[in-house]
Amino acid sequence: MRDILYESLGGRAGIDKLVNRIVDLHLQNDVAGPRYRALDAEAIDHAREKVKEFLAAGAGGPVEYTGRSMIETHTGMNVSAAEFVAVVDDIMQAMKEMEYPQPVCNEVLGVAYSLKEEIIHR
16 A cells, blocks of 8 residues: 555544444444454454554554454454455445545555455455
């Protein structure tokens, strides 16, 4: 991702707000929601913080990602293609609600799809 993406997402405050909305949408999602709703509040909060860290670091921000790799995180989860698409749809919905410009949405969408092979059917 380009360094400018971090700023385009609103820096750490914008990323925090975006990820909070994404997680809320995941919890409401008919396809991916059951997986998220099965987690306790502590696990959801941990996941939320790691996603914030991952996105901030990956977008070129002054943040170090301290979590596991996508493969390590998703191995054993057997995430379906439908779940992956549902999660990406939630990301795009949150970005649309927050009125991010389309080029920024497209860049995040590209990154999400670049991780597909590291997430699906692991």
